[in-house]
Amino acid sequence: RKTAPSAEDIRARKGKTPIVSLTAYTTPMARLMDAHCDFVLVGDSVGMVLHGLPSTLGVTMEMMILHGQAVARGLQLAMMVIDMPFGSYEEGPQQAFRNAARLMAETGAGAVKLEGGVEMADTIRFLVARGIPVMAHIGLTPQSVNTLGGYKVQGRDKQAATVMADARAVADAGAFSVVLEKVPQSLADQITAEVVIPTIGIGASAGCDGQILVVDDMLGFFTAFKAKFVKRYADLGAEAEAAIATYAAEVRTRAFPAAEHVFADQSPNKSAKT
Ligand code: KIV
Numbered sequence: 001r002k003t004a005p006s007a008e009d010i011r012a013r014k015g016k017t018p019i020v021s022l023t024a025y026t027t028p029m030a031r032l033m034d035a036h037c038d039f040v041l042v043g044d045s046v047g048m049v050l051h052g053l054p055s056t057l058g059v060t061m062e063m064m065i066l067h068g069q070a071v072a073r074g075l076q077l078a079m080m081v082i083d084m085p086f087g088s089y090e091e092g093p094q095q096a097f098r099n100a101a102r103l104m105a106e107t108g109a110g111a112v113k114l115e116g117g118v119e120m121a122d123t124i125r126f127l128v129a130r131g132i133p134v135m136a137h138i139g140l141t142p143q144s145v146n147t148l149g150g151y152k153v154q155g156r157d158k159q160a161a162t163v164m165a166d167a168r169a170v171a172d173a174g175a176f177s178v179v180l181e182k183v184p185q186s187l188a189d190q191i192t193a194e195v196v197i198p199t200i201g202i203g204a205s206a207g208c209d210g211q212i213l214v215v216d217d218m219l220g221f222f223t224a225f226k227a228k229f230v231k232r233y234a235d236l237g238a239e240a241e242a243a244i245a246t247y248a249a250e251v252r253t254r255a256f257p258a259a260e261h262v263f264a265d266q267s268p269n270k271s272a273k274t
């Protein structure tokens with residue numbers, strides 16, 4: 001993994017060409033995006049996208065480590081960032097360090113991401129001072145869905161100052177970049193102009209220093225709901241279901257397996273691939 005960018009390489013992209021990123025949870029998906037992404041996020045969205053959980057709150061350290069290890073096996077070129085799950089860092093800097101160190105040691109991730117702004121600044125500072133690059137995540141922070149009262153746009157009207165303060169706080173604390181989720185476009189542009197670290201938008205603005213999407217959303221695999229900020233670049237869920245339906249019909253009519261899928265009594269001669 002010598003060629004993968006470091007957190008400092010990502011930080012240095014501020015104001016340059018857009019930073020490309022997606023989430024991944026498995027080795028094959030990581031392989032598909034490795035050459036196209038600057039960093040790949042092992043997001044705690046894995047809980048909703050792959051495990052059928054109702055929110056990200058039930059995601060555990062063990063789940064993150066298992067998926068992180070899988071993703072790491074599929075990456076050569078892209079940096080890997082891993083989410084700290086709900087409950088693994090909020091108690092304070094020392095709990096956060098213990099769990100962040102474990103995530104990095106056991107998966108090989110180059111950085112962790114955690115949710116929160118002003119209230120997480122001390123924790124970010126503590127981690128960065130001890131060798132753990134931190135990506136911050138502000139605006140809509142899904143682990144706080146129960147106190148936010150839903151997955152709403154954050155930072156409209158008077159709330160804009162709060163989100164701006166969060167952006168400044170995480171940048172001052174030493175985060176190497178910050179995800180802006182579901183904030184008004186003009187606020188995202190203002191934050192991008194003001195803070196010295198790259199902003200990674202999701203439901204934010206094309207003016208951000210980079211973009212991220214949940215891979216299963218953009219490929220059309222996760223269709224339980226579609227956020228406004230998701231663009232479906234493919235409809236693979238529908239394609240997969242059609243393939244499964246065809247298989248089911250062919251099994252029921254005995255059209256599958258066909259002659260080319262079954263084996264003869266005699267072993268094949270050397271030239272034939274049967
Ligand atoms: O878990 C996740 O997928 C994320 C991205 C949407 C930023 O945190």
Ligand code: NA
Binds near residue numbers: 043044045083
């Ligand atoms: Na996340």
